[in-house]
Amino acid sequence: MKASYNWLKERLALEWSAEELAGRLPSVGIEVAGIEKRGPVFTGVVTAEVLTKVKHPNADRLSLCQVSDGAKTYSVVCGAPNVAAGQKVPFARVGAVLPGGKLSKAKIRGVESEGMICSTKELALEGDASGIMVLDPSTKAGQDFAALLGGSDTILDVEITPNRPDLMSHLGLCREIATCFGVPFKESAETALQEDASLRSLPVEILSAGDCPRYVGRLIDGVRVGESPDWIKDKLAAVGLRPINNVVDVTNLILMDTGQPLHAFDADLLANGRIIVRPARPGERLLALDGKDYALTEGLLVIADYAKPVAIAGVMGGQATSVTASTKRVFLESAAFIPAAVRKSSQSLRLRSDSSARFERGCDVEAAAWASRQAAALIASLSGGSARVSPALDIYPGRKDPFPIRATAARVNAILGTAFPAEEVEKTIRAIAAKTDQEGDVLVVTPPSWRRDLATPWDLAEETARILGYDRIPSSVGTSPLKPTEELRSHSLAHRARARLAALGLHEACTYDFISEKHAALLEVTEDQWVRLANPLTEDWVVLRPSLLPGLLQSLRRNIERQAESVRLFEVGKTYLRDGSAVREHSHLAGVLYGPLSPAHWKASKDKAGLFEAKALLADLLAGVTGLTWTADDPAGTFAGSGLLLPGSRLTVSAGGAPLARLGILHPKLARAWEVDREQPAYFELDLERLAAASAGPRTFRAMSSFPSSWRDLSVVVRSDVPYADIEAAVAGLKLPALDSVGLVDVYAGKGVADGCRSLSLRFVFLLPDRTLKDAEVAAGVEKVLAELKKRFGAELRK
């Protein structure tokens, strides 16, 4: 809210400058977002009269004027086409400080100018800037022009928290400053109101009493609608409002002053001259003051006349019944609407106003009658005595007495952890209370009508802390014993996995959860599994990601665009799938590998990202998990979309039969869709919840043999379609007691190996824990292996 420093000073004996005040407000919870100077920002400009005007001797478009400020006559060059003898003008003498800088003597086309006749632009004022400012002919020359325009002001842009609607007015801010800082508060002068008892308000009927606890109506007859006087226009301009006409301006002025929203209707345009507060009926519409036609949702609270809605209650009035130059009779509404009702309207119509902003948070119901009187008095006085004002029709079905709070100073201190003396606490609370009664130690506090936020001892504790200062609350580290904290397995597992992958050379990415429908469709997740947003920010962000793949590919693409040759990224995050009326969130870890392992380097590997790099990473990540199997199929259902990986290049990793992860080469159609297809990216993803459910072997010591091992390398030729895993399984199936490990040291196909076959060079390591092996034992082992491979796969030793 914009607050005028001058306006605040009408009620406060403030000794602080606007800047000092702005510096103090945050300490009581009022943030100041900005400070802005208003009004004349120049000095040394006086009113003056143009005595004569002749053409400049050396320039066609310039003129030479004699200008008098009443004391002295100056010779001035002027370029404005509208300058003329006899005009009263603002005149900047040499030495004047203007927004553009300090004015000095200048020679213009060979003629000296002893000052400048100013346009609005040169003075940073509003208005026509096509020529110099021409003042009212009655203006006396020689007056300080800044003073004539009215003094300067400072506008504070204050941020009011939602719990304090009472601060959304100058009156409210004044009360707060007075209470919190002890600044003397004085009531502002009220305009006296003469009511005419012979005049009756229009009848008002409240059909929605639950939403409208109070309605104060008043009729003003004989109104003269016209322009507002300057003091009203200035005040409205100071807080950022545009003047409309004197009646509307008064309602806005009272709103900004007291926080009570008002509305003025042209009483002669209300059908049957009556007001009804009721829910909107099906199909009703209203052309509002903002020029837009609103379809009113059934049930929204409206102000209606006999025939139709004339205002959206608490939000905005209608154009058809607004006060215009031809209005003679005004019906003035000063009502109270409950916050939820107004909020429902402003949200469903996406229409907000100064009025709705206050009603939504809660206005002071008690202020309605008083604000009505103020506004009526002012409207009447602006109508030059011709107006008659009816007494108020005050319908108040929702009167509620404020609920007293019972609290003790000890309770306040117990909430805060403070030891404020009881008298100090009580004094503070009394300062904010409308009424306090003492019942022994207990303070029975009745909050003022505008402080509906005060309801519990905790609220009083906050008020006490706020006013006495948060910095007076001591720091304590508590008295409860320090207890061991529990590790959350999902959290620590995710963190260890992250650290492991970073150690393995991948950079951790962090991507948004939103993807486009187009990308969701590419992931082969059926639409009934999509989790869609009702209010997406953009059409690229409509579906919650069913997989981490899109975000990683997006990040990969960005890096490729920035000329990265080699990209290794992973992310740990949630994926989302809809399952009927439920949303399943899964913790996933995924990675994308692209290009060579490292940028081109004389000593580095030139290998490109591929299935085996992904396999190596997962093998390290999953090291120690029991019952791990790697299968070349891709069981559906574990991960979103089965066709994301290139057939034949994909693997599924399971533990104890439950799939944990899958990996492979990204399907080219996806690589193309994300424009990351210059190289073949490899991709892996892992379900962290399934990993958490898997088990690892014991983390205890295993003895190492102290005897030497013997190894033999054998090259066997088998058909190329025999998977290596089958060979390894066949060897393992022999359960040779001395066979410690089998490794694959080379794969060869080509010259010397029959077509359709390949040669696998296997390394067999034999080791016993308790003695040195004999050569014959090793030879016997090798024989058994060869015989088995021959029997199972027709393997032959390579010649």
Next chain:
Amino acid sequence: MATSDWLVAFEKTAAAIGAWDPAAAATLDALEAVRLEFLGRSGRLTEALKGLKDLPLEDRKLHGPKAQAARADLEERLARRRAELESRGDRSLEDAGVDATLPAPPQLRGRLHPLTLMAAEMTGILRLMGFSVAEGPLVETDWYNFGALNIPEHHPARDMQDTFYLKDLPRLLRTHTSPVQIRTMEKTKPPLKIICPGRVFRHDQVDATHSAVFHQVEGLAVDRGVTFADLKGTLEVFMKTLLGPSTRIRFRPSYFPFTEPSAEVDVNCLLCGGKGCPVCKQSGWLELLGAGVVNPAVLKAVGLDPEEWSGYAFGIGIERLAIMKYRIPDIRYFYENDLRFLGQFDESVL
């Protein structure tokens, strides 16, 4: 063997030994070859010494010492040359023609995301201060995200947190990590001390200072007799541990529906140390987190009696802290994953 034959062979060997120039053995391997030639198991001098035993005693007495002297001489020269070669081992690299100024290949070390580093640092400190980690879903119900936290429908405080809603489902994306407070208090009876690091969502257009996705660390302590002063002390210890012992913190009154009293907490500006700079808008302070005493309405929502139990809660934006700590000018960098950005953090062991 006749003495004459032995003598011919020995004289030849002795001459060869005498003619041998140790400097000619450029490497240890070459030197070893010389040793093996003469002193190996079947080396020339070894054979001569072995042959002595077959000579007549007279001849043995006459020639034996000569042969022994030849061995001693060779062994001494071999040892001296060995010592020489070993002492100039470093020069052998140069000899091999290696250009040691060639660049080494990069070690392929990945990096953790700066938000992970920041969250881990915070979580680590808070765990030592007695807080256990808790988690909760990101897709939440209105009740956990708002209702139970004293933000009923049509409450204007909902405007403080613009919300993403799901289509066709009565769910939303959590706007803060506070629903985890409710879920934890429902399951676990106090006393409890938890933190919840996690992702949250706001319906905000993304720009340099706003993100629709960001991260928070939420803290909650509930016990008998917990006060605002405990909150203050806890956050002071936490902040001083996280940002350094000279860190100062300041509490300002504020409003959150789920705490009463509520506070905004500032720390002295990390850039200027509190003297005033453009980052802190000359105030010397940076707004860092929101906190307060748990509102009794929240305790009641989970069935706790606010006359018996009390608590405090706080929530810190991880991005905000990382932005200040690493002086990152634009929040979008966290989500772009440019390798040149990701590689900057966790760089030095210092």
